[in-house]
Amino acid sequence: MKTEANKDQAIITVVGQDRPGIIAGITTLLAGHAINVLDINQTIFHETLFNMIMLVDLAACTQSFDKLQQELEQLGRQLGVDIRMQLTAVYEAMNRI
Amino acid sequence: MFDPYEILETQRMFSQEHLDVRTITMGIDLHDCASDSSAKACQRIYDKITRLAEHLVSTGEAISREYGIPIINKRISVTPIAAIAAAADDTDNYTNYALALDQAAKTVGVNYIGGFSALIQKGMTRGEKNLLKSIPEALNRTERVCASLNLGTTRSGINMDGVREAGLIIKALAARSADQQGFACAKLVVFANAPDDNPFMAGAFTGPGEGECTLNIGVSGPGVVLAALKQAGDCTVDQLAELIKETAFKVTRAGQLVGSEAARRLGVPLGILDLSLAPTPAVGDSIARILEAMGLETCGAWGTTCALAMLNDAVKKGGIMASSRVGGLSGAFIPVSEDEGMIHAVEAGALSLEKLEAMTCVCSVGIDMVAIPGDTPASTISGIIADELAVGVYNNKTTAVRLIPVPGAVVGDKVSYGGLWGDAPIMQVNPSDCSLFINRGGHIPAPIHSLKS
Structure with missing residues (x-):
């Protein structure tokens, strides 16, 4: 499996009602743990539904994966959006041969 | 970067369509x-x-x-x-x-x-x-x-x-x-023909030749297959088969990922991946509903065995390329109490024990989690077992029986076991006696095709 190579990369997905400060809030949290954002794809559906997919590099991350997940979930609650983070391996396994 | 559609589809499979690894x-x-x-x-x-x-x-x-x-x-x-x-x-x-x-x-x-x-x-x-x-x-x-x-x-x-x-x-x-x-x-x-490496309960054991310690993975995903078929619209059955194959591939890759990572972390070899569609009582996680999505009014209708055969085969074909270590039971499970659609089919009068027996000829396992009247004689239960085992032995496949003669219960009653075990309507059993046959005992010789070598 090719999973080992991308062990340090994760996908963060954000879905919810659009409002100012969502990207700022998330990137500030990530920067605080030395997490580099490799790519961002952001769309607004039906004028108000915010949808963002971020590819991030956790190689230099100063926080544990579990704690980071918890912090993102908590931030999601504050911002009124659903934030999830998963290692990229699962997307790679299911969508690439 | 991944295609956003792929990412959202993958997330939907986990969050809405019950995709999971059923067991490590x-x-x-x-x-x-x-x-x-x-x-x-x-x-x-x-x-x-x-x-x-x-x-x-x-x-x-x-x-x-x-x-x-x-x-x-x-x-x-x-x-x-x-x-x-x-x-x-x-x-x-x-x-x-x-x-x-x-x-x-x-x-x-x-x-x-x-x-x-x-x-x-x-x-x-x-x-x-x-x-x-x-x-x-x-x-x-x-x-x-x-x-x-x-x-x-x-x-x-x-x-x-x-x-x-x-x-x-x-x-x-x-x-x-x-x-x-x-x-x-x-x-x-x-x-x-019990498999030595089956990860699913209640039939799991570690057979001879399996080594000191291994990790066997049971994948699942009836809900994902159901969702894919519902979106298929008007198409031929071979196109349905193709869709099932593609879905089974993705499901199996998720299992392979989990299996290899778990084996690595635990320091034990990965045994096998069991590519089984295992239903749960949750709505939308049912094998019966997949068969119905193919065009049957109710599971048990004529056409059910054929639809199940195609499903079972397509799951294996899709899964086999996604993992090099396929084993266990690998196919579709058709327990009654653990599948919301099966329960409905029994209650609607569309699904009988005899039809279930026919279905077990073309899928994995057999007459599973079926509740029958408490006064069913032991010899009749043995008769059901004998028939089901004959299906397996003479067709070179695994079959199994898990029956519950519920004390005091009669046809029309329903018992609830809770959680993944689900609810079981009491099914009608053919009352004709087979005790003379069963009480003969002895051993049925191996079929002619046992002499392969």
């Missing part, structure tokens, strides 16, 4: 635990299981969090206990071995442990006879132990003495657990 099951060999003292053997069994499986649950949970893939069950399968307990010369009752397994399961936090088993397709040793006698007490005094019997193989034929005995054991189990609607029966599976 650690297979543990117990041969080195045998002793002439049953107490010493039980202690060794407890020690070995709790040592090897100490981190099984926490590892499963960590992988689940990091990869976002739900792993529903963490379980253990062991060497058939009849082979281990036979060394003890101080007891004929093997209940203490079951209690040791139960305690070990509780200590490491797994919900079921399989292997209170005997492989008796051709004959029975003293230890195997003792184990059979111990099953009713053992399953009623333990919470997490599962038992299984292999009563026939294509290579060896069918042990009809064992078949007769199995009917009596199932009745005894039901009587002892009458206050739980015969629930103890749900923890016993009788097989033909």
Whole structure:
């Protein structure tokens, strides 16, 4: 499996009602743990539904994966959006041969 | 970067369509635990299981969090206990071995442990006879132990003495657990051609030749297949087959990822991936509803066996390329109580035991989690088992029976076992007598195609 190579990369997905400060809030949290954002794809559906997919590099991350997940979930609650983070391996396994 | 559509589709599979890894099951060999003292053997069994499986649950949970893939069950399968307990010369009752397994399961936090088993397709040793006698007490005094019997193989034929005995054991189990609607029966599976590496309960055990300790993975995903078929619209059945293959591929890749990562972290080899569509009582996670999505009014209608055959085959074809270690049962499971659509089909009068038997000719496992009237004679239960095993033995496939003769219940009643076990409507059993045939006992010779070499 090719999973080992991308062990340090994760996908963060954000879905919810659009409002100012969502990207700022998330990137500030990530920067605080030395997490580099490799790519961002952001769309607004039906004028108000915010949808963002971020590819991030956790190689230099100063926080544990579990704690980071918890912090993102908590931030999601504050911002009124659903934030999830998963290692990229699962997307790679299911969508690439 | 991944295609956003792929990412959202993958997330939807997990969050809305019930895609999960159904079980990671650690297979543990117990041969080195045998002793002439049953107490010493039980202690060794407890020690070995709790040592090897100490981190099984926490590892499963960590992988689940990091990869976002739900792993529903963490379980253990062991060497058939009849082979281990036979060394003890101080007891004929093997209940203490079951209690040791139960305690070990509780200590490491797994919900079921399989292997209170005997492989008796051709004959029975003293230890195997003792184990059979111990099953009713053992399953009623333990919470997490599962038992299984292999009563026939294509290579060896069918042990009809064992078949007769199995009917009596199932009745005894039901009587002892009458206050739980015969629930103890749900923890016993009788097989033909039982796989040595099956990760699914209640029939999991670690067969001979499986090595010291391995990890076997059971994937699932009826909901994902159902969602894909519902979106298919107006198309031919070969296009449906293609869609099922593509979906099975993705599901299996998720299982392969979890399996290889869990094996690496636990430091044990990955055994097999079992590519089974295993339903749950949750709405949308049903095999019956998949068959209905193909165009049947209700599961059990004419066309059901054909649709199931195509589904089963397409799942294997899709999964086989996604993993190099495919084994176990691999196919579609059709339990009644654990599948919301099957329950509905029985209650609607569309699905009979006879149709279920026909369906088992083309899918994995067999007449599974079926509740029948409490007054069904033991010989009739043995007759159902004999028919089902014949399907397996003569067609070179695994078949199994898990029946619950619910004490005091009659056709039209419904019993509830809760959780993944679901609700079971009592099914009609053909009342015609087969006791003379069953009571003949003996052994049915292996079929002609056993002589392959």
